[in-house]
Amino acid sequence: MILYTPLTEYEIFGVDQNAFANRQFININGRTVHVERNNDGSFSILQLISTDPQDFLDETYAPGTIISGH
Template sequence: MILYTPMSEMDIFPESEAEMSKRHCVSHNGKQLYVEELNDGSYQLLQVLSSDPNDFMDENYTPGTILR
């Protein structure tokens, strides 16, 4: 099924309160990132929050990357 909508995935498929409490906006090396805290205390990168196109080209900030 494909949904063509301007709404985010979280608006269409809401997550539980427990999952949402593990997600945070953090600053890492001067970049704003949206991350999810994992059980071992590390963070998994979900989204880069930037208006600089070069931030999206940085291989260290690929979604899914584990940050310690």
């Protein structure tokens, strides 16, 4: 079976639901990003969800970027 999706295998089939307790989708400047909440309350970007190729060239939405105050 082949799934054509921007989501990872673990997000579709799941493993342990507690592993995803700190993850959520948020909207930043009109773009949807998948983030994980850090211990200090900030967020770390895991993935950008977009159909616009230009969004992926913007380092603001690069995986690993820390977002505070959202």
